[in-house]
Amino acid sequence: MEFSDHEHLHTKIILVIITSLTAILVCLNVLSYRAYLDYLKSRNIVGTSETVWSAGFGGQLLLEVLLTLPHPNLACFGVQMHVYNSIINATYIQRLNEIMNLLQLAKLAVVIRFVMVTSSFYDCSAQRVCSMYGIKPTYAFVIRSFMRKFSFRVVAISFLTSLFIFAYALRVAERPLVSILPPDQLTFDSFGDSLWGVVITMTTVGYGDYFPRTIIGRCITLAMCIWGVFNTSLGVISINKYLQLSFLENKAFSTVRRLLARNDMKKDAMTLIGRVAELMRRGKRVSDHQVFELRKYVNTFKEGRRGYESLRDEASNLSEEFQRQSVFILSEIRDYAQQQRKLAELFGNLEKKIKYFFEDEM
Numbered sequence: 001m002e003f004s005d006h007e008h009l010h011t012k013i014i015l016v017i018i019t020s021l022t023a024i025l026v027c028l029n030v031l032s033y034r035a036y037l038d039y040l041k042s043r044n045i046v047g048t049s050e051t052v053w054s055a056g057f058g059g060q061l062l063l064e065v066l067l068t069l070p071h072p073n074l075a076c077f078g079v080q081m082h083v084y085n086s087i088i089n090a091t092y093i094q095r096l097n098e099i100m101n102l103l104q105l106a107k108l109a110v111v112i113r114f115v116m117v118t119s120s121f122y123d124c125s126a127q128r129v130c131s132m133y134g135i136k137p138t139y140a141f142v143i144r145s146f147m148r149k150f151s152f153r154v155v156a157i158s159f160l161t162s163l164f165i166f167a168y169a170l171r172v173a174e175r176p177l178v179s180i181l182p183p184d185q186l187t188f189d190s191f192g193d194s195l196w197g198v199v200i201t202m203t204t205v206g207y208g209d210y211f212p213r214t215i216i217g218r219c220i221t222l223a224m225c226i227w228g229v230f231n232t233s234l235g236v237i238s239i240n241k242y243l244q245l246s247f248l249e250n251k252a253f254s255t256v257r258r259l260l261a262r263n264d265m266k267k268d269a270m271t272l273i274g275r276v277a278e279l280m281r282r283g284k285r286v287s288d289h290q291v292f293e294l295r296k297y298v299n300t301f302k303e304g305r306r307g308y309e310s311l312r313d314e315a316s317n318l319s320e321e322f323q324r325q326s327v328f329i330l331s332e333i334r335d336y337a338q339q340q341r342k343l344a345e346l347f348g349n350l351e352k353k354i355k356y357f358f359e360d361e362m
Helices: 005-042 058-068 096-117 124-132 139-149 151-177 191-202 215-243 247-282 288-361
Strands: 080-085 090-095
Touching (some): 005 096, 090 151, 096 139, 096 151, 096 215, 151 191, 151 215, 247 288
Antiparallel strands (some): 080 090
16 A cells, blocks of 8 residues: 555554554463463462473563564555566565565464464363373374364365465565566466466466566465475375275275175176076087187176175174274273272272371361
8 A cells, every 4th residue: 555645544544553453462472371371380280480481481482472573564664675676677666564564474373373272182171181191282283183183174274275375475575566567477466366376386287377576476486385285295195084984984885895796796697597597498509609608607707706705805804803903992991990990999098098087186
């Protein structure tokens, strides 16, 4: 909105609003770490005299504040830089608030952290479970849990979101060249053209009709290429995982295959028996062609029977694996019941000691 003079008032109002929201976001970051520290104190994980810095969260808090602070503001309003571009052999005007507008996209890291912290894999119950198994509920654990449970959904949402984010960033970075390039040149002036360029780049197609000309635009395109390859690889893995059958689905699939193979074997047997009965009813000498046909039916029946027997062997292997898993689960249940009995005995002895203690006091 700094391109036209009659919109300067609207621009300044928007910049004040952005600055106010950024200050609120910084305060919320500090308060969230304070609240998390109070929770750790209530669980006796850290001492009551610990602060955010002494507890080891100061560096992380400082990093999030530094990621949150960059934003378009009134101090940068109207500040311009003349930048020479060797690709088009011309000088263009780069506004400082446009760079700050790109830097404020780092706030997405804070948004991602908020989503992870408020998820069910990072709440109090998840932290208690992790402490039982001797692991720390880190952000890496939350990401792995999301990819394990919602892999396809996470990849789809991240891909669609990154399309619009990269398209917006590329349009902001390349728009200063629109006024100095010839009209016949393909530029990122419209959001639709930017979105098309991002889709082609992230899917590693690369037609070359739209390409960045500024240094900032090329840096954004480099990040886009790396993220596109990474996201595409995750998409392939997620689709492969989605198409895999579970244990019970595999059992059902094997049973259906056996039924189909048995029906096909019955049809082949009926065809063979019918052909032999027809030859016997005629009572004539069998020709070589008829012998060849009969052998073909016999071979078809043998192949169907071998296929059915192989499926039976596979089903027996699955049954053995199911039995082994059942034995393992039963042993785990027995161990758990034994632990429960030991805990009950321990609490019973503790209750008796407490009762004796109060009786002695009285």
